[in-house]
Amino acid sequence: MSVDPIIETVAVSKSFGGFKALSNVSVKVQPGMLTSIIGPNGAGKSTFFNLMSGAFAPSEGKVLFQGRDITGLRAHDFAHAGIAKSFQITNLFPNFTTLENVRIALQAHVSRYGLWKRRGDLPGLSERGMQLLEIVGLGTRAKHLARELAHGQQRALEIAVALAADPRLLLMDEPTAGMSPEETRIMMDLIRRLVGERTVVLVEHKMKMVMGISERIVVLHHGELIAQGSPDDIRGNDLVKRVYLGQ
Numbered sequence: 297m298s299v300d301p302i303i304e305t306v307a308v309s310k311s312f313g314g315f316k317a318l319s320n321v322s323v324k325v326q327p328g329m330l331t332s333i334i335g336p337n338g339a340g341k342s343t344f345f346n347l348m349s350g351a352f353a354p355s356e357g358k359v360l361f362q363g364r365d366i367t368g369l370r371a372h373d374f375a376h377a378g379i380a381k382s383f384q385i386t387n388l389f390p391n392f393t394t395l396e397n398v399r400i401a402l403q404a405h406v407s408r409y410g411l412w413k414r415r416g417d418l419p420g421l422s423e424r425g426m427q428l429l430e431i432v433g434l435g436t437r438a439k440h441l442a443r444e445l446a447h448g449q450q451r452a453l454e455i456a457v458a459l460a461a462d463p464r465l466l467l468m469d470e471p472t473a474g475m476s477p478e479e480t481r482i483m484m485d486l487i488r489r490l491v492g493e494r495t496v497v498l499v500e501h502k503m504k505m506v507m508g509i510s511e512r513i514v515v516l517h518h519g520e521l522i523a524q525g526s527p528d529d530i531r532g533n534d535l536v537k538r539v540y541l542g543q
């Protein structure tokens with residue numbers, strides 16, 4: 297029995313001037329799973345990420361979220377629908393504490409959508425902020441300034457900020473870029489913990505890294521979908537092997 301996808305792209309294409317960065321890509325993302333979009337540099341991964349997050353609209357095709365056509369809506373509407381993206385360094389306030397950063401994100405979410413009033417049973421801002429910091433492993437760093445955190449911890453804080461909006465779908469573009477092996481391992485553990493309650497889509501060019509944690513893998517190459525399936529399907533796919541060996 298197939299489950300309804302949480303997000304689905306239907307034959308999306310994206311052109312920049314005369315250049316087609318993405319061509320006719322149809323992908324269904326299953327809810328509660330970790331799906332990774334992989335492909336060599338320039339494959340169109342970030343372009344695809346931006347279409348899913350509403351940063352820009354496709355030149356052709358559609359984006360459906362929980363069955364609803366959200367093509368062409370603004371990024372704000374994508375966020376409101378329950379889609380969050382992580383890894384915008386600019387989301388952090390370096391001279392505010394770790395907890396203050398999450399509180400600000402919670403406050404923005406609460407006032408924008410009036411959720412605070414509707415859900416009388418929600419914990420206070422600081423309490424919920426601490427819960428989110430615990431989830432991302434920053435419980436002991438609440439009082440540190442954001443700029444004092446190590447690189448990997450700043451990235452974890454960005455995830456806590458994204459989680460403040462209580463998203464159904466969390467999108468991450470190369471979450472371990474620039475990380476040490478140890479930081480990478482910690483980030484991978486964190487991502488694994490987030491999946492289930494939420495759907496996570498990871499965009500990544502390091503094939504090895506996603507093999508162990510992903511439930512579904514989508515492979516892009518030169519803007520085209522060349523394979524999708526389980527890690528085992530992808531590992532055994534001749535076209536994928538050729539693309540990655542040829543790097």
Ligand code: ADP
Nearest residue numbers: 312315317335336337338339340341342343344
């Ligand atoms: P990836 O994330 O897989 O490395 P991108 O989606 O960033 O790939 O880019 C795919 C292709 O589209 C690349 O050739 C890139 O140069 C081009 N591209 C991406 N964004 C733009 C843009 N805003 N204007 C022009 N070309 C772009």
Ligand code: MG
Nearest residue numbers: 341342343469
């Ligand atoms: Mg990219």
